[in-house]
Amino acid sequence: MVLLALLLTAAARAQVQPGENLEVSGIPPIPKQLVERAQQYQNARSAGIADWDAHDKGMYISTRFANTAQVHHIAGPGMARQQITFFEEPVSGVSTDPRPGRDGFAFTRDVGGGEFYQIYYFDRATGSTRLLTDGKSRNTGAYWTRSGDKFTYASNKRNGKDTDVWIMDADKPEAAAIVTEREGAWYPAAWSPDGKQLVVTQFISAQKSLPFIVDLVTKQFTPLFRENDGDVAYGDFSWSSDGKRIYYTADAGREFATLFVYEIARREHRCMLPELRWEMEGVSFSRDGKWLAYTLNADGRGELHLLALPSMREVKIAGLPTGLIGGLRFSRDSRRLALSINAADSPTDVYVVDLPAGKLTRWTFSEVGGLNTATFSSPKLIHYPTFDKVDGKPREIPAFIAMPKHARGKVPVIIDIHGGPEGQSRPYFNPVMQYWVNELGCAVVQPNVRGSTGYGKTYLALDNGFNREHSVQDIGALLDWIAKQPELDASRVAVLGGSYGGYMVLAALTTYPERIKCGVDVVGISNFVTFLENTQSYRRDLRRVEYGDERDEKMREFLLRISPTTNAGKIRSPLFVAQGENDPRVPASEARQIVEAVRGNGIPVWTMFAKDEGHGFSKKNNRDYFTWATILFFEQFLLK
Numbered sequence: 216m217v218l219l220a221l222l223l224t225a226a227a228r229a230q231v232q233p234g235e236n237l238e239v240s241g242i243p244p245i246p247k248q249l250v251e252r253a254q255q256y257q258n259a260r261s262a263g264i265a266d267w268d269a270h271d272k273g274m275y276i277s278t279r280f281a282n283t284a285q286v287h288h289i290a291g292p293g294m295a296r297q298q299i300t301f302f303e304e305p306v307s308g309v310s311t312d313p314r315p316g317r318d319g320f321a322f323t324r325d326v327g328g329g330e331f332y333q334i335y336y337f338d339r340a341t342g343s344t345r346l347l348t349d350g351k352s353r354n355t356g357a358y359w360t361r362s363g364d365k366f367t368y369a370s371n372k373r374n375g376k377d378t379d380v381w382i383m384d385a386d387k388p389e390a391a392a393i394v395t396e397r398e399g400a401w402y403p404a405a406w407s408p409d410g411k412q413l414v415v416t417q418f419i420s421a422q423k424s425l426p427f428i429v430d431l432v433t434k435q436f437t438p439l440f441r442e443n444d445g446d447v448a449y450g451d452f453s454w455s456s457d458g459k460r461i462y463y464t465a466d467a468g469r470e471f472a473t474l475f476v477y478e479i480a481r482r483e484h485r486c487m488l489p490e491l492r493w494e495m496e497g498v499s500f501s502r503d504g505k506w507l508a509y510t511l512n513a514d515g516r517g518e519l520h521l522l523a524l525p526s527m528r529e530v531k532i533a534g535l536p537t538g539l540i541g542g543l544r545f546s547r548d549s550r551r552l553a554l555s556i557n558a559a560d561s562p563t564d565v566y567v568v569d570l571p572a573g574k575l576t577r578w579t580f581s582e583v584g585g586l587n588t589a590t591f592s593s594p595k596l597i598h599y600p601t602f603d604k605v606d607g608k609p610r611e612i613p614a615f616i617a618m619p620k621h622a623r624g625k626v627p628v629i630i631d632i633h634g635g636p637e638g639q640s641r642p643y644f645n646p647v648m649q650y651w652v653n654e655l656g657c658a659v660v661q662p663n664v665r666g667s668t669g670y671g672k673t674y675l676a677l678d679n680g681f682n683r684e685h686s687v688q689d690i691g692a693l694l695d696w697i698a699k700q701p702e703l704d705a706s707r708v709a710v711l712g713g714s715y716g717g718y719m720v721l722a723a724l725t726t727y728p729e730r731i732k733c734g735v736d737v738v739g740i741s742n743f744v745t746f747l748e749n750t751q752s753y754r755r756d757l758r759r760v761e762y763g764d765e766r767d768e769k770m771r772e773f774l775l776r777i778s779p780t781t782n783a784g785k786i787r788s789p790l791f792v793a794q795g796e797n798d799p800r801v802p803a804s805e806a807r808q809i810v811e812a813v814r815g816n817g818i819p820v821w822t823m824f825a826k827d828e829g830h831g832f833s834k835k836n837n838r839d840y841f842t843w844a845t846i847l848f849f850e851q852f853l854l855k
Contacts, residue, residue, distance in 0.1 A: 230244035230245060230246060230247060231244065231245040231246075231247055231250050231840075231843065232244060232245075233823070233840050234836050234837065234840060236825055236826045236827045236828075236837065237823060237824070237825055237826070237837065237840060238822075238823070238824040238825075238826065239821075239822065239823050239824075239844075240820075240821070240822040241819060241820055241821040241822060242821045242822075242823065242844050242847070243847065245840070245843045245844065245847060246847075249843060249846060249847060249850075250843055252654060253650060253654075253842060253843060253846060254584070255584035255585055255586050256584060256586065256646040256647060256649060256650040256654075257584070257646065257647075257835075257838075257839050257842060258582070258584040259562050259581070259582065259583045259584050259586070259644075259646040260278060260279060260280075260562060260581045260582050261278065261279075261557070261562040261563035261564070261581050261644075262276045262277070262278040262287075262296070262555075262562075262563060262564050262565050262579040262581050263276060263277045263278070263541075263542055263555045263563050263565065264276060264542040264544055264553045264554065264555050264565050265277050265286060265309035266309050266310060266311045266320065266544060267311060267544060267546050267547060267553065268288065268311060268318075269311050269312060269313065269317060269318050269319075269320075270318075271546045271547050271548050271551075272290065273288055273289055273290040273291065273294075274288070274289060274544075274553060274565070274578070275287070275288055275299070275309050275311070275320065276288075276289055276296065276565055276579065277306070277307070277309070278296060278579075278581070279835065280296075280298060281835075282303070282834050282835045282836055283302070283303065283304060283305040283306075283833060283834055283835070284305045284306065284307075284833075285298060285299070285300045285301065285302065285305070285306050286298075286299045286300040286306050286309055286320075286322065286337075287299060289565075289578060289579065291578070292567070292576050292577065292578045293577075293578070293579075293580060296579070299337065299339070300322070300337065300344075302324060304324050304325060304326060304327070304833075305324070305833050305834075306322050306323070306324050307322065307323050307324070307332075308321070308322055308323035308332070308334075308355065308356065308357060309321070309322045310322070310356075310357040310358065310359060310366070311359075312336075312359065312363055312385065313359050313361065313362070313363040313547070314362070314363035314364075317363070318338070318339040318340055319336055319337055319338045319339055319340070320336075320337055320339075321334055321335065321336055321337075321347070321357035321359075321366065321385065322334070322335055322337060322357075323335070323354065323355065323356075323357070325829075326797075327796075327797040327826075327827045327828065327829065328795050328797045328798065328825075328827065328828040328829020328830065328831070328833060329797040329799055329829050330353065330799045330800070330829055330830065331351065331352065331353045331799070332353060332354050332355055333346060333347075333348045333349075333350055333354055334346075334347045334348045334354050334357050334368060335347060336385055345388075347383065347385065347388040348368075348370065348372075348388070349372055351372075352370050352371050352372035352375070353370065353371045353378075353753060354368055354369065354370045354372070355368065355369050355370075355402075356368045356369055356402070356403060358403055358406065359406075360406050360410035361406065361408055361410065361502075362410060364384065364410065365382050365383060365384050365385075365410070366382070366383055366385065367380060367381065367382050367383075367394070367403040367406070367413060368380075368381055368383065368403065369381070369401065369402045369403060371753045373393065373396065375752060375753065376752040376753055377397070377398055377399060377400070377401075377753070378399075378400040378401055378402070378753055379393050379394065379395045379396055379397070379401055380393070380394040380395045380401050380402065380403045380413070380415050380429075381393055381394060382394060382413075382431070394413065394415065394429060394431070395415060395429075397417075399417050399418075399419075399756070400417065400418045400753070400754075400756075400757060401415055401416070401417050401418075402415065402416055402418060403415055404416050404426065404451075404452040405452035405453055405454050405461065406454065407454050407458055408454060408455075408456060408457070408458045409458065410431075411430070411431055411432060412428055412429065412430055412431060413428075413429045413431060414426055414427070414428055414429075414439065414452045414454070414461065415427055415429055416449055416452075418757065419757075419760065420757065420760035420761060421448060421637040421668070421675060421761070422446050422448055422672055422675060422676055423446040423447065423448060424447070424448060424449045425438070425440055425449075426438075426439040426440055426449050426452065426463070427439055428461075428479075439461070439463075439477060441467075441484065444467045444468065446672075447465050447466060447467045448465065448466050448472065448672065449463060449464070449465045450463070450464035450465065450472055450495070450496075450498075451463065451464050451497065451498045451499075453498070453499070453500045455500075455504055456502065456503060456504035457504070458479075459478070459479055459480065460476050460477060460478050460479060461476070461477045461479065462474060462475070462476050462477075462487075462498070462500060462507075463475050463476075463477065464495050464498055466672050467484075470671030470672055470673060471491060471492065471493055471494045471495070471671055471672075472494050472495045473486060473487075473488050473489065473491045473495050474486070474487045474488045474491075474495060474498060474507075474509065475487060487527075491511065493511045493512055493513045493514070493518075493669075494511065494512040494668070494669050494670075494671075495509055495510070495511060495512075496509075496510045496511065496512050496517075496541070497509060497510045497540075497541055497542075497543050498510075498543070499543035499544065499545055499552075500545070501545040501549035501552075501570075502545060502547055502548075502549050503549040504524060505523065505524050505549060506521065506522070506523065506524060506545065506549065506552070506570060506571075507521075507522040507524055507527075508520070508521050508522075508543050508545070508552055508554075509522075509543075510540045510541065510543070512639070512641075512668075512669045514596060514613060514669075515596065515613065515615065515639065515640070515641045515642060515663070515669060516537070516539075516596075516641070516642065517538060517539040517540040517541075517556075517641075518540070519532065519535060519540045519554065521552070521568065521570075521573065523571060530570075530571060530573040531573055532568055532573045532575055533573065533574070533575065534575050535556075535575055536556050536558050536561070537558060538556050538557050538558030538559065538561070538642075538643070538644075539556070539557045539558075539641055539642075539643050540554055540555070540556050541554070541555050541557075542554055542555040542565075549570070550569070550570055551567050551568065551569055551570060552567065552568040552570060553565060553566070553567050553568075553578075554566055554567075554568070557643045557644050558643075558644060559591070559593045559594055559642045559643065559644060560588040560589070560591045560593060560644065561581075561583075561588060561644055562581045562583060562644045562646075563581070563644070564577060564578070564579045564580065564581050565577075565578045565579045566578060583646070584646070586646075586649075590620065590653060591649050591652075591653070592617040592618055592619065592620055592649065592652045592653070593617070593642070594615035594616060594617045594642040594659075594661070595615065595616055595617070595618075596613065596614075596615055596642075597613075597614050597615070597616055598611040598612065598613050598614070599611065599612055599614060599662075599692060599693060599696035600612075600692065600696070601665075601688065601689050601692035602685075602688050602689075602691075602692055603685075610665075612662055612663065612664060612665070612689050612692065612693070613662075613663045613670065614640070614660055614661060614662040614663060614693070615640055615641070615642050615660070615661045616658060616659070616660045616661075617648065617649075617652050617658065617659045618652070618658050618702070619652050619653065619656050619657070619658065620653075622656065622658075622702065625701075625702060625703060625704035626656055626657060626658050626702060626703060626704060627655075627656070627657045627658070627704050627707035627708070627709070627853050627854060628657065628658045628659075628660060628697055628703050628704065628705075628707065628708045628709070629651055629657050629658070629659045629660070629708075629709045629710075629711060629849070629853070630660050630661075630662065630690065630693065630708065630709065630710045630711070630723075631648070631659055631660070631661045631711050631712065631716075632661075632662065632664070632690070632710065632711070632712035632716040632719045632720060632723075633661065633663070633667070633712070633713075633715075633716050634712065634713050634714030634715045634716040634717070635666070635667070635668070635714070635715050635716075636666040636667070636678060636686070636715040636761065637666065637667070637668050637675060637761070638667065638668065638715070638716075639663055639667045639668045639669045640661035640662065640663055640667075641669075647842055650842075650846065651846075651849070655846070655849060655850070655854065656854075657849070657853070657854075658702075658703055660693065660697070662689065662690070662693050664678070664686040664689035664690065664719075665677035665678050665682075665685060665686050665689055666678030666679075666686050679761060679763075680762075680763045680770070681763070681770075681773055683762070683763075683773075683774075683777060684722075684777055686719065687719065687722045687723060687726055690710070690719065690722075690723045690726075690727070691723075691726065691727055694708065694727060694730050694731075705730070706732075707732055707853055707854070708730065708731050708732060709731065709732055709733045709734065709735070709849060709852075709853045710723050710724065710731055710733075710734045710735070711734070711735040711737070711845070712735075712736070712737065712739065713737035713738055713739065713831060714737070714738050714739065714740070714800065714801060714830065714831075715739075715740065716737075716739070717736040717737050717738055717739015717740065717801070718739050718740040718741070718779065719739075720734045720735065720736045720739060721734070721736055721739060721741060721779035721786075721809060722777070722779055724779075724785075724786045724788055724790065725779055725782035725783070725785040725786055726785075728785050728786060728787045728788065729787070731788050732788055732789075732852060732853050733788050733789040733790070733791070733848065733849070733852040733853055734788055734789075734790050734791070735790075735791045735793070735845055735848065736790065736791070736792045736793070736806070736809070737793045737794075737831070737841075738793070738794055738795060738798055738800075738801050738806070738830050738831060739792075739801065739805065739806070739809075740801055740805055741778065741779045741780050741805045741806070741808055741809035741812075742775070742778040742779070742780040742781070742805065742808065742809075743762055743763070743765065743774035743775075743777070743778050744765045744771060744774050744775055744778065745780075745804065745805065745808070746758075746762075746801060746802075746805055747759060747762065747764075747765045747774075748765065749802045749804060749805075750799070750800060750801065750802065751799040751800070754799075754800065762774070779809055779812075780808055780809055780812050783809060783812035783813045783816070784812075784816065786813050786816055786818065787816065787818060788818065788852075789818055789819040789820070789821075789848070789851075789852040790813055790818065790819075790820050790821070791820075791821040791822075791823075791844070791845065791848045792806050792809060792810050792820070792821070792822050792823070793806075793822070793823040793824075793825075793832075793841055793844075794806035794807075794822075794823070794824050794825070795824075795825050795828030795829045795830060795831065795832065796824055796825060796826050796827075796828070797826075797827070797828065797829045798828075798829045798830045799829060799830070800829075800830045801830065803824065806822070806824070810822055819852070821844065821848060823840070823841060823844060825837045
């Protein structure tokens with residue numbers, strides 16, 4: 216009995232140390248009992264559609280069995296997942312080789328989260344992998360022609376700063392040819408059916424892009440946009456099977472993106488769905504041109520629509536779960552549509568619609584760590600008033616709130632702020648958030664402050680340039696709203712966010728120091744000037760459009776004035792800063808300088824730097840430790 220008591224005491228005192236690739240400071244050893252309590256939530260998996268296989272006999276999916284997401288093959292509904300790739304780094308961008316007699320796919324992979332992606336070819340016949348790109352530059356996408364004789368991709372190989380469109384024969388990668396060779400960020404969008412023309416877009420900002428049709432024989436660029444449309448954000452493009460028209464999504468003359476068609480011979484643009492009142496997100500056409508599938512972002516919630524062409528008759532899909540929908544992929548024989556669905560109480564899984572009956576079949580069944588998802592809290596959509604007015608009435612900010620189901624008295628609040636800033640919080644399956652709600656007893660509020668996508672281009676632009684602090688004031692308005700809710704404890708509020716959301720955390724801590732108990736900053740911007748000067752050159756000009764150009768004297772003065780490092784002396788709440796050392800977007804120096812700036816404030820400061828990560832934590836072992844540390848941080852500084 217004495218020995219048993221000693222063993223139980225030792226187990227209770229057991230602690231978990233950080234991995235060898237993590238550099239931590241201020242974080243106490245993680246109690247093993249906390250780890251054991253969190254493990255079920257951390258072992259939920261997901262499966263997302265990557266692409267149909269070359270013979271329409273199954274599909275490739277992205278899922279994780281070990282430390283990172285890898286490519287798996289599944290032959291049919293509910294069948295076993297066969298792992299295809301086995302790399303230390305996560306694999307993405309799978310694109311099946313359509314050539315007859317070939318069985319393989321292209322994919323992308325980086326090193327250590329640095330986002331200098333390389334394109335590889337995996338040959339299933341031999342099980343071998345070939346590097347197709349130079350191993351140094353940043354390369355994204357691999358979009359094959361219908362025949363598969365070549366694919367197009369984007370690369371900054373030419374000078375490291377500008378992103379160009381390239382074309383490659385997968386069997387002759389050394390002969391890859393550049394298409395654009397122009398200043399700026401250029402990306403491929405759609406092949407013509409005969410592979411002789413290509414739609415490319417020049418990305419200017421989240422509010423503006425410029426599409427062109429490129430004749431690959433004459434090298435002529437023909438604008439697909441109209442000069443009198445003003446700033447237009449273009450999205451997906453698809454060439455009709457007969458080559459006579461191009462379908463595309465855009466917000467031309469509208470608040471929200473919808474579907475347009477361009478009649479090439481007549482050079483006429485026509486809106487196909489003018490009645491839409493929400494943002495069209497994804498759109499896909501079947502290879503035979505008889506089906507159109509698209510998704511809408513309806514106030515943060517997903518909607519799927521399936522239309523028969525050319526009648527535009529909508530086909531109802533029975534049994535479609537409520538959730539976020541993406542990854543639309545028609546099979547090559549145009550008989551099936553694959554998609555990924557993520558619901559608030561279920562991780563992402565793959566479903567297939569059999570056409571034209573609209574019958575839905577679930578193909579994957581992801582594990583949820585043995586948890587009873589019926590106990591999970593579903594986020595509820597709310598709107599709260601902020602400081603300015605629209606048409607004489609207070610502007611309302613949309614947000615999602617998840618509440619503990621059996622709360623007693625006022626509950627603490629975690630404000631979870633998305634990044635981007637052109638991002639959006641949506642009601643998706645998040646097991647870590649469910650832990651905060653179910654195990655810590657916290658309410659989680661996810662606001663979509665001005666500048667968020669999904670609410671129209673006017674709303675998207677409200678925080679640009681000199682209006683940057685207005686989005687921070689939206690957080691102040693949320694604190695006011697929390698104080699008026701009888702079930703929420705305004706004296707116990709934490710803020711958490713990543714990337715731009717990390718900046719918002721730091722800005723909220725400097726602006727409302729007496730109203731926030733603690734904050735978690737993940738890969739966040741701490742000084743806009745140093746961020747713009749040190750972010751990777753291929754993205755610097757794009758970020759200047761959003762945040763302002765630091766080379767302008769007045770803008771530089773403004774950016775320095777509002778930067779958290781300038782105001783770090785006002786931070787009085789415990790701070791946890793987490794960062795990947797290889798981050799190409801927000802350099803690790805942003806995290807180190809805010810830590811240095813607040814250390815003299817007499818507050819607890821926890822830090823975690825991952826040597827093998829970039830803009831976030833893609834490896835499960837690092838992500839797990841960050842999750843445990845965050846839970847412990849909330850237990851010590853929010854709940855007590």
